[in-house]
Amino acid sequence: MPAFDAVVAGAGGFIGGHLVRALLDEGKTVRAVDIKPFDQWDQRHETADNLSRDVGLLESAREVLDGGAGEVYNLACNMGGMGFIETHKAECMLSVLPSTHMLMAARDAGVGRFFYSSSACVYAGYKQTEANLEPLKEEDAYPADAEDGYGWEKLFSERMCRHFREDFGLETRIARYHNIYGPQGTWDGGREKAPAAACRKVAIAALTGEHEVEIWGDGEQTRSFTYVDDCVHGSRMLTRGDFVDPLNVGSSEITTINNLYHLIADIAGVEIKLKHIDGFLGVRGRNSDNTLIQKEFNWEPSISLREGLTETYRWIHDQVARKLGK
Numbered sequence: 031m032p033a034f035d036a037v038v039a040g041a042g043g044f045i046g047g048h049l050v051r052a053l054l055d056e057g058k059t060v061r062a063v064d065i066k067p068f069d070q071w072d073q074r075h076e077t078a079d080n081l082s083r084d085v086g087l088l089e090s091a092r093e094v095l096d097g098g099a100g101e102v103y104n105l106a107c108n109m110g111g112m113g114f115i116e117t118h119k120a121e122c123m124l125s126v127l128p129s130t131h132m133l134m135a136a137r138d139a140g141v142g143r144f145f146y147s148s149s150a151c152v153y154a155g156y157k158q159t160e161a162n163l164e165p166l167k168e169e170d171a172y173p174a175d176a177e178d179g180y181g182w183e184k185l186f187s188e189r190m191c192r193h194f195r196e197d198f199g200l201e202t203r204i205a206r207y208h209n210i211y212g213p214q215g216t217w218d219g220g221r222e223k224a225p226a227a228a229c230r231k232v233a234i235a236a237l238t239g240e241h242e243v244e245i246w247g248d249g250e251q252t253r254s255f256t257y258v259d260d261c262v263h264g265s266r267m268l269t270r271g272d273f274v275d276p277l278n279v280g281s282s283e284i285t286t287i288n289n290l291y292h293l294i295a296d297i298a299g300v301e302i303k304l305k306h307i308d309g310f311l312g313v314r315g316r317n318s319d320n321t322l323i324q325k326e327f328n329w330e331p332s333i334s335l336r337e338g339l340t341e342t343y344r345w346i347h348d349q350v351a352r353k354l355g356k
Contacts, residue, residue, distance in 0.1 A: 032142070033097025037061045039085050039132055040105030044215030045147070045207075045261060047073030049103060052262045054078060063094045065106070072214050086127035091135035101269055103145045104132045109180060110221030112246075112310040115151075119179025129187035137198045144200055145269040146191045148276060150208045150316055151181035158313035161252045161286070165319035168206070168276055177312070188276055195274060203268045208280025208318045212258030212338060213345030225255055225339065228291050229346040236300040236347070237356050243302045246309025249288035254317045256281045257338030260331035264323075273326045280318030281331045293336060297343050 035058035040046040042064030050062045054077055062078040063085060064071060074080055083090040085106050095102065107125035109115060115122055129146070136144045153166045154175040176185045191202035211225035218230055231243045256279065264279035285293070288304060295302045320330040350356075 032099045034061045034079065034099045035059045036101040036103065037063065037094060037099040038103045038105065039063050039094070039128060040107065040147075041078070041080070042066045042071030042074070043105060044072050044212070045210055045258060046103075046105045047071065047214055048212070048258045049105070049262050049265060050075050050078055052266065061094060061099070063106075072216070085132055086124070088131040088134060091128070091131035092138065095135045095139040095141065098139045098141060100142045101145065102132065102136050102141050102143070103147070103265065103269070104129065105147045106132065107147075107183075110216070111223040111227065112312045114221045115177070115180040116310045122180035123183045125183050126187060129183070129190065133190060133194050133200065137194060137200050142201065143269050144191070144194075144202045145265060146187060146202060146204045147265070148184045148188050148204050148206045149181065150206050150278070150280060150318070151177035152185040152188065152206060153316070155313060158316050161250055161315040163252070163315040163317065165282060165317040166278070167319045168278060168322055171276070203271070203274065204276040205265055205268050205279040206276050207256065207261060208278065208316070209253055209255045210258055210261045211255050212342050215258075217346045217349055224253065224287060224290065225342060226346060228294050229339070229343045230350055232291065232294045232298050232300060232302060232343070233347040233350040234354075235295075235302050236298050237351055237354055241300070241302050242305050243291060244305045244307050245287060245291060246307060247287070247311045248306055249291070249304060250286050251311055251313075252284050252286050252315040252317065254281045254284050255290070255335060255338070256318075256331050257333040260333050264329070264331065267327055267329065271327060277323050277326070278318045278320060279323070279331065280320070281333075281335070282318050282320050283335050284317040285335060294339055294343055297336070297340050298347070
């Protein structure tokens, strides 16, 4: 018997915290690991075995997998929104260390299943030059032209997972996340992603009466955004399934960034005026093609953008109000 049913690396982060909760709700024994001190975790669940360790170090990765695990979920990486990954490319590339060392430790510990959280940032930039694009199929990662820094590390680690499966028999599974959002995550400070940043700005407008909201670029760049509950469900489903190649875990509901802000303003019941400024934009358009995951699992993310943003805005509004003393 393994020491734990599941080990989650990156458990102190946004997705990791939600994943640990879902595994505990299943009745699993869970070891939750993150490099951050406990007071910086987005969520910490007392019924998990919580450890503050740097799994970028091989000895720490081996420590957290001592005794084995039925499932390992490796979400450990250095990441953030576009403003962060465009200015911290070396730090993002160093995420290859937890990726490598968790694979090595999992192989040596005889882990049952190893899940790796990849990203839509692996997809070729030349496929994403127009806002009105064809949704991205899994094969569109090659010929490779990944997002510089962050995307290349993710693509390299995908290949490493494949070769650990082929060479060592480690049962690896890979999800390519598409813009995950929801409550209980980073919402300010520079690492937040577009939905959280938009919710924060709209909440400030609602609370202060200052209705001008800044957006990077013309706001006509397109994205799909995936609610965290769908992400967590898809991650566990892939881990326990038989399909071994990377799969999109992403909503296919596409929107412009302008429309994202207007939707949040409508949820908040506030009028806003968009001010477009220079900033980091990323690709012009990105959306998830879910043909393959539907074929293999008869499933795709189903929580609508409005439904997910309603929950996200409510939580971020409360954080902003507390910070502003409202």
